[in-house]
Structures are given as structure tokens and as C-alpha cells.
Amino acid sequence: MTTTTAADATTTATDVLIVGAGPTGLTLACTLARAGASVRIIDKSREFHRASRGKGLNQRSRELFDDLGVGAEAAASGTEHITLRKYRDGVAIADTVTFADRTPTPDTPYASGLLIPQWRTEEILRHKLAEYGVAPERGCELAGFTQDTDGVVATLTDGRRIEAAYLVGCDGGHSPVRKALGVGFEGATHAEESMVIGDVRVDGLDPAYWHQWFDEDAALMLCPFRGSTHWQLQGTPERGADGRPAAPTLESFQRLADRCTRDGGIRLSDPTWFSAYRINVRMADRFRVGRVFLAGDAAHVHSIAGGLGMNTGIQDAFNLGWKLAYVVLGHAAPGLLDTYEEERLPVAAWTLDLTDERLRAVVEGVKEAGVGTEAVITDDVTTLGVGYGWSALAWGGEKAGGRAPDALCRNGRLFDVFAGPHFTLLGFGRGSEAALAEAGEKCAGLLRTHLVTEQDDPDGHARRAYGVEGDGLVLVRPDNHIALSAGADRGAEVVDRLLRLGR
Structure with a gap:
């Protein structure tokens, strides 16, 4: 929603202004809009491009697209387990199927990434964003911005101004937002x-x-x-x-x-x-300056080996989106936003190292044995193993900070329970019912509770995935990472953590 004032009809306001309508900016906008935050997304391009560019969603991004409600549409437009046909001296010498040795499991529904042109990925995200009444504003170029303790005022090249609580630069490797902040981009x-x-x-x-x-x-x-x-x-x-x-x-x-x-x-x-x-191969030395954030290529660029550029940006956006929404909607204190850089900057550094190493593997393999891009196909490029065990939001338990696994239960998938802008409290065993009831009542609006009994989990998929024996609690963040694993008697701690979020 935007508002105007009588004093200045060219000034409008929003909770979050996103600069750049690529996959990162669109994912962020969808995450914010579905949570109920007001958002505007601008892009200097006058037309939507039709270029293939970043052409793959990895396994983790596919899970996040499911959460956003666009996974099935992406799958219908993409290719799994593509066969790489390699040639030497003009002659076909080998075929390799990507992730051929992988099959879906109860805790990991996607054995393969998805080959899909970037223009189609963006189109799918724009369609989802339109369901929330938001559309990218084309031909809108940022001229500059100022910020203070109360918010950000952005000025467009046509003289219009947008007031926002926060601004996010998703505007690519040459990011004008990053340059205006004076943030280093070393590499x-x-x-x-x-x-x-x-x-x-x-x-x-x-x-x-x-x-x-x-x-x-x-x-x-x-x-x-x-x-x-x-x-x-x-x-x-x-x-x-x-x-x-x-x-x-x-x-x-x-x-x-x-x-x-x-x-x-x-x-x-x-x-x-x-x-x-x-x-x-470059990375910003900070992902945040005051009320302005950087995400995607604006924060980090690297080799194409492994196809992680677009995926890392999508995952930046999914991490930042729920946190911004919680703060602007009053569900959390602004201190929650400190965890974006705390969590994602080390992941970006790891990604730069990984893609450099994978590129060297391809180059050396080509020289020595005619190996092709299959040299990049490792567990790392799925990013299913990326977690935040060092984070201030890792509140306890062996798996805290890690990806929350899926599981097949009697009434469906755990990922269906997680989908949305809420925390999820899983209660294992009947002994967790009291904690679920208390947390559900005291944290209404922030939390969804789900009881996992032997009848609900007859094959023990959920218990094995979360390493729970007996009665216990697992708190899952809105971005589907584990915040806390604890005994069933620690429901009060869950309530306290959620009610003091960001403080």
C-alpha cells in the first residue's frame, strides 16, 4: 500500500523498497508481500528481458519455491537430471546424467536441480507477486537516497520520492545502491x-x-x-x-x-x-548499512561453476524477507535484522571459495581427461547443507541453525506445515501437547504448532530426520531452518524466545 501527503503529491511511502526486479528482488518481494508487509519493487529496465542467463534452480531453491507456492509451476517449465553429452575432437565420448545416483527421500524431496531459463523463473515469481497486488515498476531508476534513524528517502530520476522504512539493493554486480553506500567490493x-x-x-x-x-x-x-x-x-x-x-x-x-x-x-x-x-570474484565487506541492505549479486559475485549465483541470491532474499517483515509488522525488534549479515556473509564467502575450487576442477579435468561440467556436480552445489550454527538465532540443540528436513507424515509433508511466514513448533509425542498449547496461545500470529505422534509418523521419518527420541520440541524458523531442539518441558523457553525476538 502507498500513501501520499498533501504537502508533496510526488512522495509515496512503503515498508520496504526493493531496487532490482531480478530473481533476488522478486523472491524478496514475494516473501514480504505474503507476510503482509507493504513493498515496492523498482527496476530501471523498461521491458522484461527474455534471456536465459542464470539457468538453474538447485535443490534448496526448489524447496524454497515450494514454500512460496511456485514450485510446481517451475517444475512444469524445467528439466531434471539433464544428460551432459561430452565431445572431444568433435566426437561424442561420454554421457553423464546430473545427480543420476540420487533419488528423492522423505527428508529431501528433490534429488535434482531444475534447468530453467532465468526469464521464466522471473516470470513465475512476477505472477506470484501479482497475486498480492504488487508489480515491478519498470523504467524507474534510482537517482539516490538518504537515510536516518526513522527511515529511507529514495529519489528516482524522474524526481519522484519514495519513503520507506528499509531499502534493499538487489541491483546486480554493478549495484548503484552498494556504490552509494560506499561499501567495499573486494576481490x-x-x-x-x-x-x-x-x-x-x-x-x-x-x-x-x-x-x-x-x-x-x-x-x-x-x-x-x-x-x-x-x-x-x-x-x-x-x-x-x-x-x-x-x-x-x-x-x-x-x-x-x-x-x-x-x-x-x-x-x-x-x-x-x-x-x-x-x-x-568479489564480495561486499558489509551487507547492511543502517536501514539499507544488499542481496544477491549486489553483495557477491563469483564464477558460474556450480550455478550458484542466482540460487545464492534467492536464498539471501528468503533469509532477509521474513526478518524484515517481522520487524516492520511489529512482531520483532529491529535487532533481528542484525542476523541477516551474521548468517549470509559467511555463506557468501564459502560460495566464492567453492565456485573457485569447482572452476579449477573443470579446467584441469578438461586439460587432462576431457571432463566437462560434471566436475561441479557435488553435494555442496545443492546448498542443502548450508546452515547457520554460529547464528544468534541458533538457540540450542545439535541441529540448531541447520536446514529443517522434510518428512512424510500421515496427513502430508512437514514442508506443507512450514510453508508461510510463521515459525512452526513441532511437538514429538503426547508429552509435548501442553507446550504446544501454551506456545500456540501466547504466540498467536507468530507460530503454528504441529503434533507428531506415532500415528502421524508411523514409519518414524520425522523422528529420524530431527534426531528426536521420546517427547521433544523442535522450533522451525520461517525460512525453514531449525532455531531450537529441546525437551518437551521447555515450552516456556520457546514462548520467551519468540516474544523477545530481536531484543
Whole structure:
């Protein structure tokens, strides 16, 4: 909801202003809007792009999309367990299926990530956001902002002003928000590691495979998408007489394809997007300055190895979103917001290290044995193991801070119980009923309670997933991480923690 004042009809107000309507900004907006916070999301682009860009949701992001209510729509537009077909000297030498040895389990519903073009991911999130009456405001460029202890005032290039309690920069690696804050963005640019990328039609290839040619002096990858006539091309750039990468063109893409396939009859056409990039490995030294936050590429950029860029931004947004909502709606004190940087900055640092290591593995594998991008397929890139055991919100128990696992119960999945902007208190055994009743009454509006009995969990999936023996309590955060595991007699502690949240 926005408001205007008689004194200045060009000034409007909102709880949270998001700058940047990519996957990070849209995820954040959805998380805030469904919680009941007012939100505006602006983007300087006048049209929604149709580029494939970041083309995959990993297993953890798929779980979060389920929580937001868009998981099924994403799955219907994407591909699981894509087969990587590798070539050497123009000849197919091996097929590798991503996460072929994994199957869904009761606590982990997704054995594979999802190959889906970024434009479609953004479209799905925009449709969900529209259900809350919010739409990205296109052609709205941030000119600057000021902040004080009461809020932020942002000025757009057309002179309009937006007053907000908080502002979040989700505006990419060149983030004007980050630059205006004066936040350092330390790291390195690897000029020698440059790539070209684009979306083209491809004739002469089977779309059942992600085709990858890796030779000593050139590389080409052509990735198909479900329901799309266009493939994503990635490869090594042509270089000019000065040795510098030349701008990508359809003709240069075709020459690269002819070179790698030994003129194998593949024809490229109808390009809709071209780009060239050098690998940057950089991270902001702070993710927050006062009432202004950074998320996604505005806070960290790294190698594409593992496909973690978009996923890390989505997971930043899911972490920050519930916390901002709780503060602006009065459910928690502002101190809760300190845990965003506390939790996500170390994860970003880990991601930079991981993607650097995985890129080296690909490069060395290509040189030595013709290995392709399967070198990045490890448990780490699922981010299912990412947790916050060091956090001020890890309140006790061996699994505190970790991802809350799913489980199949008689009446459905635990993830269905968790879905939404609330904490969830799981009570194991009849001895937990009193604690559930007390917490449910005293923390109404913040908490959903769920009793897990032998009848509800006949195969013991939930007990095993949470390591609970006998009667016990497990408190799950709105972002589906464990806050507390405790005995059934500690219900009063749960109530106290929730009522003092952020204090």
C-alpha cells in the first residue's frame, strides 16, 4: 500500500523498497508481500528481458519455491537430471546424467536441480507477486537516497520520492545502491577467464542433451530448455589482433560451433541475446548499512561453476524477507535484522571459495581427461547443507541453525506445515501437547504448532530426520531452518524466545 501527503503529491511511502526486479528482488518481494508487509519493487529496465542467463534452480531453491507456492509451476517449465553429452575432437565420448545416483527421500524431496531459463523463473515469481497486488515498476531508476534513524528517502530520476522504512539493493554486480553506500567490493577480475554467452536457435542437435565440446584451445556448450525453441550457448570468445576478446555475434558463434564440432552440420540462427563476461570474484565487506541492505549479486559475485549465483541470491532474499517483515509488522525488534549479515556473509564467502575450487576442477579435468561440467556436480552445489550454527538465532540443540528436513507424515509433508511466514513448533509425542498449547496461545500470529505422534509418523521419518527420541520440541524458523531442539518441558523457553525476538 502507498500513501501520499498533501504537502508533496510526488512522495509515496512503503515498508520496504526493493531496487532490482531480478530473481533476488522478486523472491524478496514475494516473501514480504505474503507476510503482509507493504513493498515496492523498482527496476530501471523498461521491458522484461527474455534471456536465459542464470539457468538453474538447485535443490534448496526448489524447496524454497515450494514454500512460496511456485514450485510446481517451475517444475512444469524445467528439466531434471539433464544428460551432459561430452565431445572431444568433435566426437561424442561420454554421457553423464546430473545427480543420476540420487533419488528423492522423505527428508529431501528433490534429488535434482531444475534447468530453467532465468526469464521464466522471473516470470513465475512476477505472477506470484501479482497475486498480492504488487508489480515491478519498470523504467524507474534510482537517482539516490538518504537515510536516518526513522527511515529511507529514495529519489528516482524522474524526481519522484519514495519513503520507506528499509531499502534493499538487489541491483546486480554493478549495484548503484552498494556504490552509494560506499561499501567495499573486494576481490579480483580474472581477465583471462572470459566467456561469450547468448540465446540462439539450434538445428542439427538432439534437445535431449546438454551438448559440451571441450578441446585444449576452445570450448562450446549448447543447453536446451523445455518448451523453448532457443538454446543457451556458452563458449570461448574470438580474439582480435590485439589478443582481446571480440564482441560476440551470430557469425562468431557459428565459427565457434564449426571449429568445436569439426563442421558437424550444426546451424545457429535467430539470436535473441548476446553477452560477454569476465569472471569476477568479489564480495561486499558489509551487507547492511543502517536501514539499507544488499542481496544477491549486489553483495557477491563469483564464477558460474556450480550455478550458484542466482540460487545464492534467492536464498539471501528468503533469509532477509521474513526478518524484515517481522520487524516492520511489529512482531520483532529491529535487532533481528542484525542476523541477516551474521548468517549470509559467511555463506557468501564459502560460495566464492567453492565456485573457485569447482572452476579449477573443470579446467584441469578438461586439460587432462576431457571432463566437462560434471566436475561441479557435488553435494555442496545443492546448498542443502548450508546452515547457520554460529547464528544468534541458533538457540540450542545439535541441529540448531541447520536446514529443517522434510518428512512424510500421515496427513502430508512437514514442508506443507512450514510453508508461510510463521515459525512452526513441532511437538514429538503426547508429552509435548501442553507446550504446544501454551506456545500456540501466547504466540498467536507468530507460530503454528504441529503434533507428531506415532500415528502421524508411523514409519518414524520425522523422528529420524530431527534426531528426536521420546517427547521433544523442535522450533522451525520461517525460512525453514531449525532455531531450537529441546525437551518437551521447555515450552516456556520457546514462548520467551519468540516474544523477545530481536531484543
